Amino acid sequence: MKKIMCLLLVVMMITGMAACSGEKKEEAVAEGFKPSLDTSVKYRIKVAGGYDNFEALEAEFDRFKQYYPNVEMMYTKIDDYNNMIGTVLNGNDAPDIYVNYSWMYGREQYKASIDHAEDLADPALGIDLGCIRSNIVLNTDDGKLPMVPVFSNTYGMLVNKSLFEKEGLKVPTTYRELVEVCEAFSKKGYKNPMMGYTQKETTSLFILMIYPFFCGTVAGDKEAVRKLNALDPSAGEYMRTSLEKIVQFKNDGCADLDACAKIENNYDAVILRFFEGDVPMMTCSGDTVSGTAKRESRSEAFIASPFNYTFVPIPMSDEGANFLDVPNLQFSVNKDSKNLDIANEFMRFLITSTELNEMAQKKGLMSSTKDLSFNSMYAAFGTVPESRILSPEVIGLTDDAVIQLRQAVYGVGIGTMTVDDAVAEFGTFTQ
Numbered sequence: 486m487k488k489i490m491c492l493l494l495v496v497m498m499i500t501g502m503a504a505c506s507g508e509k510k511e512e513a514v515a516e517g518f519k520p521s522l523d524t525s526v527k528y529r530i531k532v533a534g535g536y537d538n539f540e541a542l543e544a545e546f547d548r549f550k551q552y553y554p555n556v557e558m559m560y561t562k563i564d565d566y567n568n569m570i571g572t573v574l575n576g577n578d579a580p581d582i583y584v585n586y587s588w589m590y591g592r593e594q595y596k597a598s599i600d601h602a603e604d605l606a607d608p609a610l611g612i613d614l615g616c617i618r619s620n621i622v623l624n625t626d627d628g629k630l631p632m633v634p635v636f637s638n639t640y641g642m643l644v645n646k647s648l649f650e651k652e653g654l655k656v657p658t659t660y661r662e663l664v665e666v667c668e669a670f671s672k673k674g675y676k677n678p679m680m681g682y683t684q685k686e687t688t689s690l691f692i693l694m695i696y697p698f699f700c701g702t703v704a705g706d707k708e709a710v711r712k713l714n715a716l717d718p719s720a721g722e723y724m725r726t727s728l729e730k731i732v733q734f735k736n737d738g739c740a741d742l743d744a745c746a747k748i749e750n751n752y753d754a755v756i757l758r759f760f761e762g763d764v765p766m767m768t769c770s771g772d773t774v775s776g777t778a779k780r781e782s783r784s785e786a787f788i789a790s791p792f793n794y795t796f797v798p799i800p801m802s803d804e805g806a807n808f809l810d811v812p813n814l815q816f817s818v819n820k821d822s823k824n825l826d827i828a829n830e831f832m833r834f835l836i837t838s839t840e841l842n843e844m845a846q847k848k849g850l851m852s853s854t855k856d857l858s859f860n861s862m863y864a865a866f867g868t869v870p871e872s873r874i875l876s877p878e879v880i881g882l883t884d885d886a887v888i889q890l891r892q893a894v895y896g897v898g899i900g901t902m903t904v905d906d907a908v909a910e911f912g913t914f915t916q
Contacts, residue, residue, distance in 0.1 A: 517839060518552070521830060524555075528553060529558075530828055530831055531559055531824075532561070532580060532582045533584065534563070534584035535562065535563060535584060537562055538562075542560055544844070545835060545840060549831055552834070553827070553830075561580065567586075568594075571596070571597030571598055581827075582818055582832070584815065584816065585815045585817040586814075587632065587878055590623075599631050602818065602820065603631075603817070603818040603820035604820075605631070605632070605633050606624065606630035611833050612633070613837055614630075616837055617634060617836070618637070620810055620879050621810055621853060621878075622634065623812065631817055633816055634814070634815045635815060636814045636848065636852070636853060637811060637853045638772060638813035639770070639771050639798070639808060639866060640692075640694075640697055640768075640770055640799070641771070641774075641796050641797055641866070642766045642767060642768045642796070643768075643774065643795070644765065644766055644797055645765050645794050648792070649765065650793075656797055658806065659802070660802050662800065663679075663799075663800055664737045667679055667740075668738075670765050675763065675765060676741060677763070678740070679764075680745050680748070680768070681745055681755075681767060682748045682750065682769075683746050684750075685751075685895075686894075687891070688773075690745055691731055691897070692891050693768045693769065693770065694799050694801055696891075697798070697807035700809055700875045701875060703723055703880065704880050707881075709723050710886075713882065714883045714885060714886050716889065717912065718912050721893075728893060728907055731898050732904060756773065756776055757780060757783070759794075761784075762792055768799065771813065771863075772850070777849070796863060796865070796866075798865065798869060805869075806869065807875055808866050808869040808873060809876075809877070812853070813851070816835075818832055838854045838855070841853055842854055845860070846859075846860055849862075888914060888915075892916075893910070893914065
């Protein structure tokens with residue numbers, strides 16, 4: 486009987502401990518968010534975007550349902566999203582929440598996307614915008630906030646940490662160190678110390694390296710930005726320093742451009758070439774980085790010899806690297822939604838460090854929050870000094886100006902234009 490009683494006491498203690506653990510877990514999940522609507526009511530939220538699938542968002546749906554178990558949530562992909570979202574918003578089956586982009590500001594063909602957006606800066610909504618990096622929270626001229634960044638994007642390079650450790654080298658933080666590291670790898674027999682996609686101007690090796698550097702040369706110079714945006718022919722001179730840097734990079738022999746030209750695209754091919762394991766550094770965008778985890782299992786070389794890797798900014802000056810911080814994907818709430826209260830409630834739930842970081846981790850993209858240390862892939866960008874964190878939108882550069890830079894940089898990079906030619910032709914380039 487004593488043994489039975491002892492056994493029963495042990496079982497009761499274990500059960501009690503498990504119950505306490507469950508209570509603590511529930512408290513942890515609920516911490517920081519308290520429902521403001523009746524959680525027993527049936528609700529419906531429809532989210533629209535351009536992704537084929539949005540597993541990271543659907544995971545947030547499940548987390549939100551812990552508070553609102555009777556909410557029906559769905560994500561819908563819209564084909565030709567950028568051109569069709571205005572039509573969809575004006576239709577009978579408009580979404581409650583939809584993907585938006587800051588580059589749509591001021592463009593007549595995307596006016597509906599902005600006009601339908603609720604002002605998310607309204608204090609009455611209770612959305613905690615303080616958890617997001619302020620330079621990518623972009624208000625309109627009248628102070629309203631039509632969209633909130635969920636993910637961000639940037640340019641940098643994938644780094645094979647295992648190779649650096651094997652060869653006793655440090656990841657470069659200045660341009661001088663970058664050149665020295667490339668020379669060191671070359672002497673050790675590595676044919677391609679640094680690689681990148683070069684077949685087309687879009688996200689080419691050259692623009693990925695130089696765009697953050699260029700933004701640093703015009704940040705704060707309103708006259709330069711005005712002339713660049715107006716495609717003033719004289720504005721070509723503002724590109725000269727950046728173009729000369731491209732020439733210097735080529736002369737320093739950091740990259741084998743013939744080998745780079747064999748990379749067929751700036752996504753799958755870039756990732757799979759990097760996974761071969763013999764490339765110390767591979768330039769790419771954050772969008773490309775987001776596809777690395779899923780492609781590890783598609784690379785026979787990586788499966789056979791896995792290695793540690795990360796994503797870091799490219800140092801193109803001896804003062805250090807710039808972190809070009811760009812909103813990647815933003816959410817707006819349809820102010821004409823029939824489910825406006827619950828849509829705003831979901832946004833209040835989502836726009837927190839915990840949820841945004843969770844969502845970014847699942848999607849493989851950079852989070853829009855102030856804390857980047859939680860994800861080792863992007864942690865290096867979180868250490869860049871604030872003075873070197875730049876946003877094209879804050880600087881005021883338009884897509885028209887960037888197209889000119891991209892084409893000029895590409896021409897100089899592949900050797901079809903001289904620096905003087907590229908400077909002189911500013912304003913004449915087409916996409």
